Amino acid sequence: MPINRPLLTDQDLQEAIDRKLPVRVFQDDHLVNSGATIVRFTDSDVVIQSRVSDLTYYSRSRCEFFEVRP
Numbered sequence: 001m002p003i004n005r006p007l008l009t010d011q012d013l014q015e016a017i018d019r020k021l022p023v024r025v026f027q028d029d030h031l032v033n034s035g036a037t038i039v040r041f042t043d044s045d046v047v048i049q050s051r052v053s054d055l056t057y058y059s060r061s062r063c064e065f066f067e068v069r070p
Contacts (some may be wrong), residue, residue, distance in 0.1 A: 007065040013041045021049065021067040025058055032063070 004024065007013050016023060016038045025033040025048060031065060036050035048056045058065075 003069040004066040005069065007038075010041070012067075013038060013046065013065070016065075017041075022068050024068055026064040026066070026068045027058070027062055033058075035068070038065075039067055046059070 005012075007016055007023065015021075017040075020037050022035045023033075023038055024031060024035075025046075033048055033050065033056060036048045036056075038046055039049045039055070040047040041060070044060055046058050046060055046063070048058060050056070
């Protein structure tokens, strides 16, 4: 069973970028993205890339981010 670790701080998000960890994104208690990687983040947004040209922007205040470890 995979382990889901919440990504709460800038350091957590930077570690996910550096290690290219797959993440799950929840918004309003619904899974909205799974298996993509974080490519960038700011104080207000997190940018997730699931394919070469597919970038999605998520609000840090409205979403929850989790790394997925096997």
